[in-house]
Amino acid sequence: MSKYNKNSFIKSPRIFDKKFLDLNTLPKIVQSNGDVVYTIEPDYDERPDILADKIYGSSELWWVFALRNPDVLYDPIRDFKTGVDIILPSESAVQRVVRN
Numbered sequence: 001m002s003k004y005n006k007n008s009f010i011k012s013p014r015i016f017d018k019k020f021l022d023l024n025t026l027p028k029i030v031q032s033n034g035d036v037v038y039t040i041e042p043d044y045d046e047r048p049d050i051l052a053d054k055i056y057g058s059s060e061l062w063w064v065f066a067l068r069n070p071d072v073l074y075d076p077i078r079d080f081k082t083g084v085d086i087i088l089p090s091e092s093a094v095q096r097v098v099r100n
Helices: 048-056 063-068 091-099
Strands: 036-039 085-088
Touching (some): 063 085
16 A cells, blocks of 8 residues: 555555665646646745645645646746746546546
């Protein structure tokens, strides 16, 4: 049984040499029809967790913004600034990543 949260993309890590996590391959959140361009509002400045909770019902899904916007959010917290345009992945796209 994994000790990682069920919403984490490292929920099923491989163990190397019985003590180290193997290399991690980040999942991709591909473009979908339900994606929306969103301008980050002041309430969410450096707080992707709060926006994730509002949109997806879980603050633990904050990382989906970084995966969907790697060209904008180099630092998923510090670059999550008021006025920055990002793409919000559709809920179905997020659920596909979380289920796998």
